[in-house]
Amino acid sequence: MRLLHTSDWHLGQTLHNYDRSWEHQCFLDWLVETIVAEQADVLLVAGDVFDNANPSAQSQRQLYRFLQQARERAPWLQVVIIAGNHDSPGRLEAPSPLLQVHGATVVGSVARKPDGEIDAGRLLVPLTGRDGAVKAWCMAVPFLRPGDVPRIEGDGDPYLNGIAALYRQAFDIARGRCAEGQAIIAMGHCHMVGGEPSQDSERRIVIGGADALPASMFDAALAYAALGHLHLAQRVGGQEHLRYCGSPLPLSFSEVNYKHQVLRIDLDGARAAAVTPIPVPRAVExxxxxxxxxxxxxxxxxxxxxxxxxxxxxxxxxxxxxxxxxxxxxxxxxxxxxxxxxxxxxxxxxxxxxRITTAAPADDALTLDQLAQLKPDDIFRRLYAQRYGEEAPQEQVEAFAELMLEDAQA
Structure with a gap:
């Protein structure tokens, strides 16, 4: 069985107020062609499909059109999508009955049983081959918030402990359902310990002081972990089968020289035999x-x-x-x-x-009474001198005074 791993599409994202829908469409068109050329059986989309929780109608149409075209070109294709921290779980899951017609399974949130217990079994998606037989099981775990996980007290952060416990619970259920020769795949949208973020383009996930998850939360018997959130492709803990694929488009100028990619995973029974990067062409430089x-x-x-x-x-x-x-x-x-x-x-x-030159303070610290007597232009002059090491030019002082006058008249 052959899988393609992608994530962090951020449909609807703008780059310094420039619309990028054409670039996103170029990527989606390329992805359809790649699915066909690589004869992929499964597409894994590891979260942050959209750039925000309230995506535009155009962004949603792009997603649904892609799924329709992928199904038409590759009728055998199975798609598994999880929600990321940028996505709205409910909005992503809402069209699930229709998306299933196009072979897509969407997991936006963690379901609970009538008694309130977490239903970890609902996170498992059977991956079938073209003959209809189950070849692998996918633990499709969306971005987890504190209310989504069991509260585990003890050493360490309860939130991180809860996430690890939920992954272990889902893995145990998957192992119980696995027949001989079937692989277990994990999907997650999270920040792993040692992960390298992309400067200027990622929103840190910090909840209650919790930041990053250890690779040890994945069982050694796991065939592959398809991760999302970090925009640079990388191995987790140096392990070949624990991977971020990275975003397909550069999301900031810090990625100007970075080569974006999707990952191809070839399964051989219960293990990943090979993980191969496939470069994504850049539509706009x-x-x-x-x-x-x-x-x-x-x-x-x-x-x-x-x-x-x-x-x-x-x-x-x-x-x-x-x-x-x-x-x-x-x-x-x-x-x-x-x-x-x-x-x-x-x-x-x-x-x-x-080039900042910090001038040495010429005066002693001001008292509260002295501060109260300072006028706005005095403060402006002092700050300018502290930052640039010289007196403020007269035209700058006059421009500041003009702004203060306009503000007072507004």
Missing amino acids: LLRVPEAPAPLSEVLAQLEALELPEQPQHARPYLEVRVMLDGPEPGLRAQVEAALAGKPVRLAKIEPTR
Whole structure:
């Protein structure tokens, strides 16, 4: 049996206010073609399908259209989707009866029995081959909140202990249902100990002080763990069968040189025989000019010399401009935009880095009475001197005074 592992699509995400629906559609179209080319039997989507809990109608249509097209092109395909911390469990699960027609099973939340006990058995999804026989069992565990897990007192954090207990409970049930030669697959959306986050693009999962989960919560007999949440593909604890596949699209400029991927898992009976990365083509490029922050004059010269092929608006690369400043530069954006005039690029971000000189305090600490007598422009002058090591220019002081006047009249 062959599986494809993907996660963190973040449908509906914008990059510095630029719509990315075309890029997402390019990925989904590529994924359908990859499913067919790789003859995948199962697609595992490990959470954060949408970028927020209230996705747009367009984002939802993209998901449903993908499932329809994947089913048409690969009628044998089985899809298992879990909710991530960005998803609304109820919204994701709502169309489940219709999605099952397209071979998709969605697990958004943890079900409970009438007596209130957690129904871990509902998390298990049988994975069948093209002959209809069960080849593996999938523990489809969505992002877990404190109310989703049993409360386990004792050493360590009760929330983390509860998560580990729920995974163990689901694994024990799966092992009881397993016939000889059937594999057990885990899906989860969580932060594992030692996991490397992607700078600027991930929301930390911290609940009650709990941050990361140990790899030891997965039983040694597990064939593979398909994880979501971290946007960089990586092994957990250096183990080949415990994997984050990463996001298929770059979600911040920190990923400008990173190669995104999905993972192909080939099962041989009860074990994963091979895990193979499949690179995801990038529909829209990310550019950083310059590579490292430089003085404004150098940056403007590089921007003016920038040569790019003409492309439609939706396919033009995103640009982050990195500039080193000695002090405030009120006309920075206007100068950058002028240097880019007529060029087929989308200015997404200007990242200023300032050379900060902290002046030694000239006076003793002010008393409360002295602080009360300070006027706003006095505070402005003091802060400017502390940050830049020199007196504030008169035009800056006048601009600040004008802002204060407008605020008072508003």
